[in-house]
Amino acid sequence: MVETPERDQIGAQALAWLEQNWDPEFTVREWWARLAESGWGFPTWPREWFGRGLPAESAAAVREAFTKVGALGPPASLGQLLGGPTLLTHASDEQRARFLPALARGEEFWCQFFSEPSSGSDLASLRTRAVRRDDGWVVNGQKVWTSGAQFADRGMLAARTDPDVPKHRGITYFIIDLDQPGVEVRPLHQMSGAHGFNEVFFTDAWVADDRIVGELGGGWAVATTTLMFERFMTSLPSASPGRHSAHLDLRAGDVADGKVKLEREGSPYASASKVILDVASRLGKTADPVTRGRLAALLLLERTNAYSGMRQADAVRAGRRPGAEGSARKITRSNLARTARDVGMDTLGAYGMLAGEDTPGGGAVQDIALSSPGASIAGGTDEIQRNIIGERVLGLPKEPRIDRDVPFRDLTVGTAETEKPDKP
Amino acid sequence: MELVFTEEQEELRRTLRDFCADKAPSSEVRRLMEATEGYDPAVWSQMADQLGLQSLAIPEQYGGAGFGFVELAIVLEEMGAALLPSPYFASAVLAATALLTCSDEAAKKDLLPGIAAGTTIGTLAFTEENGRWDADGIGLAARRGDGGWVLDGTKMFVLDGHVADLVLVVARTAAGLSLFAVEGGAAGLTRTPLPTLDQTRKLARLDFAGVPARLVGADGEGGAILAGTLDRAAVALAAEQLGGAQRVLDMSVEYAKVRYQFGRPIGSFQAIKHKCADMLVEVESARSAVYYAAWAVAEDSSELPVVASLAKAYCSDAYFHAAAENIQIHGGIGFTWEHDAHLYFKRAKSSQLFLGDSSYHREQLAQRVGI
């Protein structure tokens, strides 16, 4: 980790390419097409699939280059962040050829149809059914907390194809189109009031046979891959891909400069300590020893988290498959979100009782505070990450499980009094 | 000292709980939080006429019912549990306490009966744009004009300042800090509602431009009145926080019993069970602090300044911790607008900051015990 010539070299290459090619006058669509061709948008994807075949460790250096040049980042819906890598791991070449180009060029937005009202942490208990008809599948059920479904062209769908086997074995992973009569997206609002996620209802929705990723009944392994990528997920601020968000024809430079305000989930601030330091300066609190100590503690957490990212990437380069360590980082990010929330709000003091742009920092600290609970829930809760660390990193004995070997039909799932067990 | 409630006090609690359940279900709280006024005048009248809540802790000679601070704490606990939107804290706690703490018999006789009857909504304006909660932060000036005192300057974060009929203002005179009474609709007073993080609690900015004011108490008495009022208000706020903390603990425990994942209720996972247990430990400590502090107010104990800051610091953190854990225990549904968990999260955060955050009160505590 101390030696970084390779990382520097890749960073320098990315920088050189970006300096030569970035032009704020491009439309978002044009810029992304050019990025896709160059491989710098998705440097860790293979060369034959819009990438440069670089190790994960290089991604941070490439991101830095984007920031330095001020270039608009690559498209980053869950399709690009999770779908692409999942397809590269599990899909057939035909499927890659079919889906990766539009993802790489940002022409499509994908969402993730995993969680259901009854099945969040216990994703494998999901009830959405896919039943075979002719050369495809008919899907019925409900997904929930689906981020970005209002913009999505397709979704990564985990559905139950066999309720008679234990729950992990009867799941299949599909790529389903949203633009069809059987798919209804209803908005859900998060606690800040923003519309980030949705409920999605499938009523006799159709998905063809060739949309199965991995094996029939082998969807759990594919979903696990997606979830693993989710724990590592980082992205640059960017426009939103796909035609529904209507960003493709904007001037790329305007989006890169932040002239176009984009709705993003989670905390939109790369460095909370910077935002809070700015507020502390405005309020004349930078000399206050309590504020100083707490800001320093926040900065410390931010930095160690960044170092962990580098170290993890180095481990990957050294040939170790990333796995449960992602859980440790995800918990660190939750801690970071909570610390930023508390330090930020106390720094704001009385102004923290107010909302909106007229407060010091323009409402950024309040945004951080109101998005913080999401960090420890989305993508697998902190408790689930701790279980993974305990069992898979530390090798502690597993908790006795009562749900592994029983046919899915015989399990109790969901919320007892509000939902009757109407299992498929 | 008596830290156990009488049957009468328990009856008051039950009455309040039923009243809040009836008048402030989630749907009402959400309706009122969207409105600028932030409360329902009809419910406010019922609070006064049917239950006598506004008059509860005001002595009989000023039109009150003559109960003590312990009863007031019980009421606030239940209101905090339900998030009942009303100017009760502003009027029955801040304004009434400031008047009761001052030496001005005439002002008490004039102003308290209206507060007790609920026909006057009072509030206290002391914080300014610098956001400080202590007396040194106060700069708004009072001067003698032709016909009497006149105020010029700005007050911020004034609880229910946009609907108050009577604003008690702490201002600076040659003699130091003094308390003044201003009518809500006075000429030269501009009241601007502020968008709040906790929409169930309304704050306003008040700009004074030559506003005529009545001196309450002696010129220079304002510092003592403010100190006494803020200690009592801190205990009152702690009581409200206790009620909220208990309510989110109840929500968590209830959900942990009915939500199944991995074939088991999530409450059977130690990760969740221990969270709930930790919340209970903190809520019970908060309860002890609040009841002890309420007793100290009721008995006019010399310990009050110490226990006031202690209770405020402890209950603020216990409540916020519980409110955040409540969301975590609910998972994704707890992060939604539609679920009530965020209303408590926001109330807990804003009342953690209101009247001074926990670092401030811990420092006060240290100073007051002589560290």
Ligand SMILES: Cc1cc2nc3c(=O)[nH]c(=O)nc-3n(C[C@H](O)[C@H](O)[C@H](O)COP(=O)(O)OP(=O)(O)OC[C@H]3O[C@@H](n4cnc5c(N)ncnc54)[C@H](O)[C@@H]3O)c2cc1C
């Ligand atoms: C902002 C946000 C965005 C999201 N976006 C998406 C999306 O795009 N697509 C998607 O499919 N999902 C999405 N989700 C859903 C998310 O993955 C789930 O909310 C999460 O996995 C938790 O599931 P749940 O909400 O059902 O909570 P539950 O699983 O019901 O958990 C409730 C509580 O029980 C605890 N618990 C559960 N099991 C255990 C255990 N074994 N041991 C200890 N504790 C346990 C949990 O930690 C939690 O505290 C999103 C969620 C959020 C908050």
